[in-house]
Amino acid sequence: MEPFRGQPLQPENHTKQRSADEDAPPKQRVQDEIRRDIIFGALPPGTRVTETALATKYGISRVPVREALRALEAEGFVESKPYAGSTVSKIPVDDAEDLFFVREALESATARRAAHRAAAQFGSGAPSVEWWQARKVLAGVLDEGDAAVAQNRLELLPELNIRFHLGVAELSGSASLTALLRQIAGKIEWLYATDVDNRGKESWSEHRSIIAAIDSGNFADAEKLMANHVHQSKEGYLDRFSAEEA
Amino acid sequence: MEPFRGQPLQPENHTKQRSADEDAPPKQRVQDEIRRDIIFGALPPGTRVTETALATKYGISRVPVREALRALEAEGFVESKPYAGSTVSKIPVDDAEDLFFVREALESATARRAAHRAAAQFGSGAPSVEWWQARKVLAGVLDEGDAAVAQNRLELLPELNIRFHLGVAELSGSASLTALLRQIAGKIEWLYATDVDNRGKESWSEHRSIIAAIDSGNFADAEKLMANHVHQSKEGYLDRFSAEEA
DNA sequence: TGAATGGTGATTGAATACAATTGCCGTCAC
DNA sequence: GTGACGGCAATTGTATTCAATCACCATTCA
Known part of the structure; x- marks a missing residue:
């Protein structure tokens, strides 16, 4: 839901505005990170993203990864099929x-x-x-x-x-x-x-x-x-x- | 993401079109059910919805309930605060x-x-x-x-x-x-x-x-x-x- | 008397463990 | 050689358990 953490209401800390948000909740962290990777091409469309891989990559459990993927699905960045996993959506150039x-x-x-x-x-x-x-x-x-x-x-x-x-x-x-x-x-x-x-x-x-x-x-x-x-x-x-x- | 199960591509089974979808995945089931309750007023705006209550109500674990709530949050039906729970959104008459x-x-x-x-x-x-x-x-x-x-x-x-x-x-x-x-x-x-x-x-x-x-x-x-x-x-x-x- | 403070219960966040489903690959019959 | 069938590995879906956080309330001190 909230694409951008950071405190938009407290403009005083502009320095670390976007440096991975170390102390943010894990779920939010992976969600932002994955979205970033998709937007900037690190995860090309069609790439298969498995929960376990992301979980080990970020050193957390599968549960927050799941929620992050679901949120990204709602945002249209990934597509999921039951029991079949998630893949990065096709970049929406067509529409x-x-x-x-x-x-x-x-x-x-x-x-x-x-x-x-x-x-x-x-x-x-x-x-x-x-x-x-x-x-x-x-x-x-x-x-x-x-x-x-x-x-x-x-x-x-x-x-x-x-x-x-x-x-x-x-x-x-x-x-x-x-x-x-x-x-x-x-x-x-x-x-x-x-x-x-x-x-x-x-x-x-x-x-x-x-x-x-x-x-x-x-x-x-x-x-x-x-x-x-x-x-x-x-x-x-x-x-x-x-x-x-x- | 998919508000309506049922098979839109196979118009033959029109009879049980919307009778709670007995055999649907639990997550989808509770999501549809809660949304329905919100839309038709069974859950008035401002109502506090806790995960445990819903889990016991539908006889499932908290995990699918969580996902359903998150999805409904993305749809704008509920609002959640970290560690504070979810409440039914105000009906959007204002906007x-x-x-x-x-x-x-x-x-x-x-x-x-x-x-x-x-x-x-x-x-x-x-x-x-x-x-x-x-x-x-x-x-x-x-x-x-x-x-x-x-x-x-x-x-x-x-x-x-x-x-x-x-x-x-x-x-x-x-x-x-x-x-x-x-x-x-x-x-x-x-x-x-x-x-x-x-x-x-x-x-x-x-x-x-x-x-x-x-x-x-x-x-x-x-x-x-x-x-x-x-x-x-x-x-x-x-x-x-x-x-x-x- | 009022406000700050500490504790306690409730609730969510995350981790681990287990079950269900799928797709693939090898095998076998035709 | 080709098709179908069966088992296996990989992956997701769900349950259970534990940890972190917050809101409320009683208590205490100025």
Whole structure:
């Protein structure tokens, strides 16, 4: 359910943000690790993943491994058959177009709502605590991403990208939209990781303008900018993929 | 992951379609049972569900119960905190509007795609086996639903409704859309169950025209009809809910 | 009197042990 | 030579047991 541990509400410990989370619960640890391996290609699609192998690899029992695999199955990263084991899912290039379509619809609505909510926050006296916290986290993500771009560490962008978009969802205040976006966030990151060298920098630069529109309560612009942002990602990905075919 | 057992590919055994699935794997059994209890109100939101209680209730061990709870958590029916247990989620009336919004976007695209695919099936010689099977299942669902309406057994409609819409998704041939729709299908059914007495009959009658548009390959109509269908559901639900408030 | 603190029961998290199912491989009959 | 049948190994599904954590409540001290 929760793709990313770390404390999004306490932005003070930015240093060890993503260094394997030594002390996290075993189940969460293996789940994150396996997902990471899948997203970044260490576990190619079709790979057979057995519980015992993972259990011995991480030095834990099979039970937490099972739960991790089940969670990953719900996220769409692995597929399981009863008594037959689990395999890494086929990378969703075939229905990437669908994924982007849904994402465009989801995120446009999210951005619009976030802008509305931002206007309401500032309109009626002081902003709520939760809104302010979410906004603060988002600011941190933006800074981190800019730093990553400046240092040319593009491998950090996939996760930051997800955190940005989930942050906007938080800002929208809609639990439903956040949950749905979180559902497809994993696969988005999967696609993004294969395309980050191509459009990563340009894509990231668009984020600030989206936030600016949201902050100013300009919901029409926010919706439009977000739609365009996702649309560009889609085009870029599809172009790259069809080019790769040839 | 798979909310509905039963053999959707073998429409011959319609009789015991949903009579608790005696011989199903325990995990699946409790998962379906708990979800059902939540949807139909036997387990009201906020209810605390402990693993031991469920284990003794169903006469099995805690492990399958755990997995069932985790799966239901992924579906959004229960919420869990580490070492603190699980509780039934608040019924998503607050973000019902979001849910319907996303659903409208998803299902419009699904219907459009299904119509496109139907035209392609008939255009190029014989339809594929899988398409034909999916279409056949859908026909069965439509008949079952009509029978349920005729016999005034409206309690059967929530599940049939989900099976109809998932059937259309299957017809669209997009695994991505199907998976996403399946994700929100549970909550949709949850809402639907509270509104079935109000709009169940009328809603069901609209299904045939949608299928007709899909069959004839009229993708514009299919999309429009589906969008309208979902929109009507939304309006009906929101009206009823706001009326209930007063 | 109020708040901090320690203990205790309940509940989940994880590990180990056992049962059930599957797929494969060798063998054998035809 | 080819097909089917039977046994075996590998793997998952389930049960049982133990450890870690948390919430609640009584107690105690300022």
